[in-house]
Amino acid sequence: MSLVIVGSLAFDTIQTPWERRERIVGGSGTYCSLAASFFTNPKIVGVVGKDFPAAVLKLFKARGVDTEGLEVRPGKTFYWEGRYGYDPNQRETIRTDINVYEGYRPQLPAAYRKADIVFLANIDPDLQDDILAQVRKPELVAMDTMNHWIRSKPEAIGRVLKKVDILFANDEEIRMLTKEANLIKAGKKILAAGPRLVVTKKGEHGALVFGRKFVFGVPAHPCEDVVDPTGAGDSFAGGFLGYLDKMKRFSHPDIRRAAVYGSVLASFAIEDFGIDRLKTLTQREIEARFRRFKKLVSF
Ligand code: AMP
Numbered sequence: 555m556s557l558v559i560v561g562s563l564a565f566d567t568i569q570t571p572w573e574r575r576e577r578i579v580g581g582s583g584t585y586c587s588l589a590a591s592f593f594t595n596p597k598i599v600g601v602v603g604k605d606f607p608a609a610v611l612k613l614f615k616a617r618g619v620d621t622e623g624l625e626v627r628p629g630k631t632f633y634w635e636g637r638y639g640y641d642p643n644q645r646e647t648i649r650t651d652i653n654v655y656e657g658y659r660p661q662l663p664a665a666y667r668k669a670d671i672v673f674l675a676n677i678d679p680d681l682q683d684d685i686l687a688q689v690r691k692p693e694l695v696a697m698d699t700m701n702h703w704i705r706s707k708p709e710a711i712g713r714v715l716k717k718v719d720i721l722f723a724n725d726e727e728i729r730m731l732t733k734e735a736n737l738i739k740a741g742k743k744i745l746a747a748g749p750r751l752v753v754t755k756k757g758e759h760g761a762l763v764f765g766r767k768f769v770f771g772v773p774a775h776p777c778e779d780v781v782d783p784t785g786a787g788d789s790f791a792g793g794f795l796g797y798l799d800k801m802k803r804f805s806h807p808d809i810r811r812a813a814v815y816g817s818v819l820a821s822f823a824i825e826d827f828g829i830d831r832l833k834t835l836t837q838r839e840i841e842a843r844f845r846r847f848k849k850l851v852s853f
Contacts, residue, residue: 557799558623558666559586560599560685561675561698561788562655563606567635568782568827569648575782578828579610581632582675582698585785588832589792589819591617592840594799596792597666599623599685600677603631603654613833622663629654642783642824643724643757650702655681662688673795674718675788676700679710686717694804696720698791704730716748722791724755737762753794753813755787755820763813768806772813773850775821775843782827786820789832793819818843 561583567576583600590596597620604626614621633651638644655678662685669689674682674697682697695718699711704727711731715721721744725737734740741752741764754762758780760773794816801808818840825831 555594555670555693555799555802556665556668557590557594557596557671557673557795558599558662558669558685558689559583559590559596559673559675559792559795560660560682561586561673561677562632562634563598563600563602563624564632564634565605566784566828567633567648568784569635569637570782571638571640573781573827575827577633579607580634580784580828582677582785582788584610584829585788585823585832586673586675586792586795587614587619588617588829589789589823590796590799591619592793592819592835592837593796593815595620596796596799597623597669599660599662599666601625601627601654601658601660603627603629606631610829620665623660623666625658625660627654627658636784638783642780643759645783647702652678659684670694671795671799672696673791674698674714675791676703679703679707679714682714683710683717686714694719694795694798696722696791696795698722698787699727699731701727701730712747715744718749720751720753721749722753722755722787722794724757724787728752728754738764751809753790753816755790757783757786760817761790761813763809768809770806770810770813772810772817773847774817775847776850777821777824780824783824784828785823789823790816790820793817814844814847815840818847
């Protein structure tokens with residue numbers, strides 16, 4: 555099977571209550587592809603400026619991420635600055651500079667158009683829609699978004715939402731999208747709008763996956779040292795969809811396991827700043843933590 559991921563590739567400046575890191579590599583597409591690369595060879599779509607480190611492009615190649623759909627353009631890479639409070643689920647965006655994503659309309663390489671799974675990671679919803687128009691007949695389409703786009707382009711998000719099978723969103727985004735405080739009611743509203751599954755990520759409290767006749771809760775790994783929560787959501791989606799791409803099936807038991815792998819990948823991503831932990835992560839560590847999750851929830 556094949557998994558195409560469109561998202562952002564970015565420089566992030568991160569402020570936590572303990573530390574500040576300037577211009578480290580991040581982006582929804584970056585985190586998601588690296589997480590998915592532990593299960594499959596994802597194809598990434600996006601654009602970076604000439605300032606983007608060659609070492610990260612090399613890392614993609616080394617991890618088996620297909621970069622044919624990645625453009626390098628004159629100009630500056632997407633920039634995002636965020637600040638976390640003592641509660642890692644609370645994050646404030648200080649600044650977003652779209653930079654080379656301004657007016658970016660990719661032409662998907664031929665091999666990408668035959669994708670079986672398409673993940674529209676957090677990026678301009680018009681761009682997400684544009685990608686969907688270029689793929690032939692994917693078996694599964696999933697999307698993510700962010701408060702920035704829900705506020706600025708609600709109409710475009712509604713349009714994309716109708717065309718996807720799975721929505722990944724955190725609880726704040728689901729409430730914003732549906733104007734509904736109760737997450738179960740909000741989830742039902744989303745299911746009525748198109749998707750068959752809603753994956754509600756609740757940061758350090760795990761995630762809830764629900765469909766019309768299906769509910770599954772997965773905890774987050776009890777982590778004592780959350781260094782940088784950035785990318786947890788994207789790594790969750792990368793682990794989840796990478797696993798499904800590897801299994802080539804989307805049955806309910808597969809979806810449950812995919813959600814646990816999503817939570818495992820997210821739990822590693824937050825152990826260090828940016829993508830640093832994903833750089834050193836091994837298959838062995840992933841499987842060991844997957845087994846620990848099993849113990850955590852069996853009773
Ligand atoms: P997450 O923590 O999983 O929600 O995603 C964090 C990543 O999203 C960061 O690395 C940012 O570079 C990226 N990001 C932040 N704002 C946006 C935006 N408006 N569009 C696309 N990507 C963004």
